[in-house]
Amino acid sequence: MSTVSIVRCSDYDRSRVFQSVHEALDAIGGISEYVKRGQKVLLKPNMLSAKAPKRGITTHPVVLEAMVREVQQAGGIVWIGDSPSGALKGVKRCWENTGFLEVAEKTNSKLINFEAEGSRVREKNGRKYHIAKAVLEADVVINLPKFKTHGFTLYTGAIKNLYGTLPGFQKASYHKKLPQPHKFSQVLVDIYSLVKARLHVMDGILGMEGNGPATGDLREVKLLLASKDGVALDAVASAIMGFKTGEVDAVRLAEAEGLGEAKLEQIKIPQGNIADYAIPDFHLPSNRLMKFVPSFLVKWVGRFLWVRPKVDDSKCTGCAICANGCPVSAIEMINKHPVMDYSKCINCLCCNESCPEEAVYQELSWLARRIS
Ligand code: SF4
Ligand code: SF4
Incomplete structure (x- = not known):
């Protein structure tokens, strides 16, 4: 024990x-x-x-x-x-x-x-x-x-x-x-x-x-x-x-x-x-919901239910730390501004974790906002 x-x-x-x-x-x-x-x-x-x-x-x-x-x-x-x-x-x-x-x-x-x-x-x-x-x-x-x-x-x-x-x-x-x-x-x-x-x-x-x-x-x-x-x-x-x-x-x-x-x-x-010690109203991550979707429906449901990284331009300083750390090169710096290619993104959140300005947040789809 x-x-x-x-x-x-x-x-x-x-x-x-x-x-x-x-x-x-x-x-x-x-x-x-x-x-x-x-x-x-x-x-x-x-x-x-x-x-x-x-x-x-x-x-x-x-x-x-x-x-x-x-x-x-x-x-x-x-x-x-x-x-x-x-x-x-x-x-x-x-x-x-x-x-x-x-x-x-x-x-x-x-x-x-x-x-x-x-x-x-x-x-x-x-x-x-x-x-x-x-x-x-x-x-x-x-x-x-x-x-x-x-x-x-x-x-x-x-x-x-x-x-x-x-x-x-x-x-x-x-x-x-x-x-x-x-x-x-x-x-x-x-x-x-x-x-x-x-x-x-x-x-x-x-x-x-x-x-x-x-x-x-x-x-x-x-x-x-x-x-x-x-x-x-x-x-x-x-x-x-x-x-x-x-x-x-x-x-x-x-x-x-x-x-x-x-x-x-x-x-x-x-x-x-x-x-x-349990906290009944503790908010769990929105991505958790995808775990309950049967595998054959994941692709279809994923079009409506998603969470993805997004940059808040008002906070971004253009330092490129997010782009340099993205494991799949899904972020391109264009005119000192990070642009994300969501077709490449694997949602690992490295950019969200590493941004020193907290400029990368997790954007929720309309459905994710409704049910999370
Ligand atoms: S790490 Fe943050 S501040 Fe730096 S370029 Fe990326 S989003 Fe902007
Ligand atoms: S979540 Fe991961 S894969 Fe997607 S853009 Fe950020 S660092 Fe790249």
């Missing part, structure tokens, strides 16, 4: 978060269960792109700091790293805007540039993954995902957060090779199994509903979740959102491989039951 600890935390007040993180860890054995003195511990937050904490897109720096302090109290040496969208254009701006740089400076932790420090190859299911060297060299990896929906994979949590352990353009290339969400989710599961994070602590204080992970709607969820089983944590967090068991591909596939527990009745919550 797996255990997922859930603690309520109303906001990002520093002492409240520190106390809540400590309580969440205490219920699963305390930090000393996971970190021993002298170990190199890589903290992997969600640093999706260069966004400020109040946008609710990235792991909040106070949650990161609370975890740094926990690890340091256990005698661990802290590294912090991720490979955000647009990292190749300079990861420093991401560190600054997310507040991670300030956390590293005041706690004397080391920020790791996955792009600059190289990678090592690991194989899984016949695929080669170049995983950041620091991830493989750390004695312990601690995963710090965010509680958010995702318009492509429906949900993003512990399993998907580890996709950021792949530096550089590989991330986009897997979108191109495996454009269907269930096939792409197998890649997420491969990486989850290779990284072997020992502990997962989710920032669910300010979550995101609707069409996440970058331009969804903020939702005060007021929860922190912790588990050594990331599959169980994702099963619980996605159930709190309202997804049905087995609906999130990565969770279902990971359980099928024996990487963790996804059966809710087999997951212990020391503080109560999932029903105590």
Whole structure:
């Protein structure tokens, strides 16, 4: 049986978060269960792109700091790293805007540039993954995902957060090779199994509903979740959102491989039951509806029911980050303006995630607006 600890935390007040993180860890054995003195511990937050904490897109720096302090109290040496969208254009701006740089400076932790420090190859299911060297060299990896929906994979949590352990353009290339969400989710599961994070602590204080992970709607969820089983944590967090068991591909596939527990009745919550935390009116992504359409009708229904990326010209600065990162070259810069070719677009949302100005949003068809 797996255990997922859930603690309520109303906001990002520093002492409240520190106390809540400590309580969440205490219920699963305390930090000393996971970190021993002298170990190199890589903290992997969600640093999706260069966004400020109040946008609710990235792991909040106070949650990161609370975890740094926990690890340091256990005698661990802290590294912090991720490979955000647009990292190749300079990861420093991401560190600054997310507040991670300030956390590293005041706690004397080391920020790791996955792009600059190289990678090592690991194989899984016949695929080669170049995983950041620091991830493989750390004695312990601690995963710090965010509680958010995702318009492509429906949900993003512990399993998907580890996709950021792949530096550089590989991330986009897997979108191109495996454009269907269930096939792409197998890649997420491969990486989850290779990284072997020992502990997962989710920032669910300010979550995101609707069409996440970058331009969804903020939702005060007021929860922190912790588990050594990331599959169980994702099963619980996605159930709190309202997804049905087995609906999130990565969770279902990971359980099928024996990487963790996804059966809710087999997951212990020391503080109560999932029903105590469920959010019945939580908005799920509009693309979810396509999953209920029989395969022979998908093409026909897709003409009326769709969600696609669109650029808000009033916010766009013409930086071309979206065009450079599109895995299928569906974006052409014309007169410093990104123009999307929807016949090529695979709806991976890389442009939505990487745009530093939040100028790429998810446009819904008339039918999607009516029924989502
Ligand atoms: S949409 Fe965003 S990423 Fe693309 S060119 Fe405009 S500002 Fe840059
Ligand atoms: S246009 Fe955006 S959503 Fe479509 S394939 Fe390119 S990056 Fe992905």
